[in-house]
Amino acid sequence: MGGVTSTWTEPSDSPLTLLLLGKGVDPASERGVDCPGELPAPSDPDLVARATAAKAALGDRVFVLGHHYQRDEVIRFADVTGDSFKLAQQAAARPDAEFIVFCGVHFMAESADILTKPEQRVILPDLAAGCSMADMAVLGQVETAWEHFEDLGITGQIVPVTYMNSSADIKGFVGRNSGVVCTSSNAKRALDWSFEQGSKVFFLPDQHLGRNTAVLEMGFELDDCVLYDPHKPKGGLTDEQLINARMILWRGHCSVHGRFTLDSVREVRERVPGVNVLVHPECRHEVVRAADFVGSTEYIIKALDAAPAGSAWAVGTELNLVRRLALAHPDKQIMFLDRTVCYCSTMNRIDLPHLVWTLEELVAGRVPNVITVDEKTAHEARVALDQMLALP
Ligand code: SF4
Secondary structure (H helix, E strand, C coil): CCCCCCCCCCCECCCCCCCCCCCCCCHHHCCCCCCCCCCCCCCCCCHHHHHHHHHHHHHHHEEEEEECCCCHHHHCCCCEEECHHHHHHHHHCCCCCCEEEEECCHHHHHHHHHHCCCCCEEECCCCCCCCCCHHHCCHHHHHHHHHHHHHHCCHHHEEEEEECCCCHHHHHHHHHCCCEEECCCCHHHHHHHHHHHCCEEEEECCHHHHHHHHHHHHCCCHHHEEEECCCCHHHHCCHHHHHHCCEEEECCCCCCHHHCCHHHHHHHHHHCCCCEEEECCCCCHHHHHHCCEECCHHHHHHHHHHCCCCCEEEEECCHHHHHHHHHHCCCCEEEECCCECCCCCCHHHCCHHHHHHHHHHHHCCCCCCECCCCHHHHHHHHHHHHHHHCCC
16 A cells, blocks of 8 residues: 555534533533543643553553544554444453453443453543433333333333443343343344344334334334334323334434434535445434445444445544544545534543543552442343343
C-alpha cells in the first residue's frame, strides 16, 4: 500500500456534532456520576507517557479492553479490541488478570463482571459512560409489561430475548423467564430458537435489530411486529394487537445508528456512483432495506478488509470505527454514511485522562470505579447468556 494516500474525508461539523447524552439532558437515562478523583488535564503533554508507564508497572495484573467505538487515544492502550460480546469473552479468558479495565460502556463492564471470576475486578474508567439504548429498558418497566402480558394470558407463548446491549437486570429478567441473550451477529439464530420454544418473542431493548431480523431475515411481515412503548399505558397497544403479534418490540433504539436516514443513503448514492452502502442492523428498517449490505461491527470490519482495492463504501456505524477503517484501507474509498459527525458520546467519555487516572490509581493501590453485579442477578443473567452460547 506504499504511496497510497487515504481518501478519508472528515464529516462536517454541525450543531449535532455530539449527541448530548451524559450531559444532564436526560437524567433518567444517564448514570451521571462524577469522577471521584483528580483527572489529569487533557492538555497534559505527558498523558501518553503516563499511561504507558502505569500500564507497564501493572504488567499482567491489568488487562485493558477497547470497544471498536472508542477513541484512538484510548484504543492504542487496549490489549484487545472488539465488540461487546467478544470483549466479555476475552475478559473471561484472562482469569489471571486482577483488573479488567473496560474501555466501553456500563452494560459491557457488567457482562464482563458476570463472566469473570469473583476475585477479578472490572473497572469502567468513567462511571458516566452508559448506553442510551440499554438505559431505555428499565427493569421496573419491563416487569410492568410482563404483568400486563400475564393478565392477557399470553406469557406462556412468549420467549423474551434481549440484545447484549442491555443492563444486567434485563438479562437477569430474561434468564429467569427462560429466554436468551443475542448479539447483532446471532440475532437470527436466537429468534429461530425462540420460535421453537414459543409462538411470540418479546424483544428488548432495540426495536430496530428485532424488526430488521424478523422481517428481513426470517420472512415476517411488518404487521407481525408491534411496538411496546413503556411510557404509554399498556404499551400504547390494544389487547388484540398484543394477542395477535408475533414480535413485541420494546421501544428502544441506538442514538447513534438511529441517526442514519433514507436521505443519507440517497444522497451518497447520488454523490458516489457505484458506492456500496454497508450498515449495522441497529439502523432504522428503511435504511437497512435501502443498504447493499448489513451486519454487525465484526461483519463490517471483515467486509471492508475483503473489499477490492478501488471500491467505494459508505458505512453506517459509529464514526471512530469508520475513520479507523478508512485510514487502515487507503486503497479503498471508505466514507461515513452521514454528512455530519456522529460519535457515541457516552462511549467517548472514556478519554485518555480517564484512562491515565484509572491506571495510576491502580498503581497506587486504589481500585476505582468497580462494576459489580449482585450474585442473584449475575446467576440469572448467566442463564440467558449460556442459552445464547448453546444456540444451535
Ligand atoms: S453506539 Fe449505541 S448501542 Fe452502542 S453504546 Fe453507544 S448508544 Fe449504546
